[in-house]
Amino acid sequence: MTTQNIYSQKAVSVTYARSHIKECLDNGTTALLNNNKVTGYIVNAKTFESMMNILDGITSVQNQLSPDLESKIIRAQKALNGIQSKSASDYEKYKHMSDDELFE
Known part of the structure; x- marks a missing residue:
């Protein structure tokens, strides 16, 4: 049995996320699960912009x-x-x- 890291405070099924997208976005980052495996992440704009700023800083260095x-x-x-x-x-x-x- 392998384990998988989840890089968010909240994880929900894809089915749940479809009908509760606003709640997932309000959370900052939400992991999407399909058959109990992370298949993706929903990231709100503020979190995404912060990630891009960090990457830009690393690239600059x-x-x-x-x-x-x-x-x-x-x-x-x-x-x-x-x-x-x-x-x-x-x-x-x-x-x-x-x-x-x-x-x-």
Whole structure:
């Protein structure tokens, strides 16, 4: 037997939701059940707008971080390639370098 997460305070059957849609919308978020399995959610406009604002914020942060993160990965790959070509005695020099020095 598998369990399913329900991401709302209220869960109702699809049949019930058809005849009580306003009540479901007033609740904020209502899970729709069909044969005791979540088949969907009814979300009112205020809740949906809040969700979209959160997603927009996450997307904005990802867009700001992505170029910087990609640049750091490329610099790290170059640094690792440089270290691989050095002898073991050079390791001490690299061990005490800052990230900026190492990634140059």
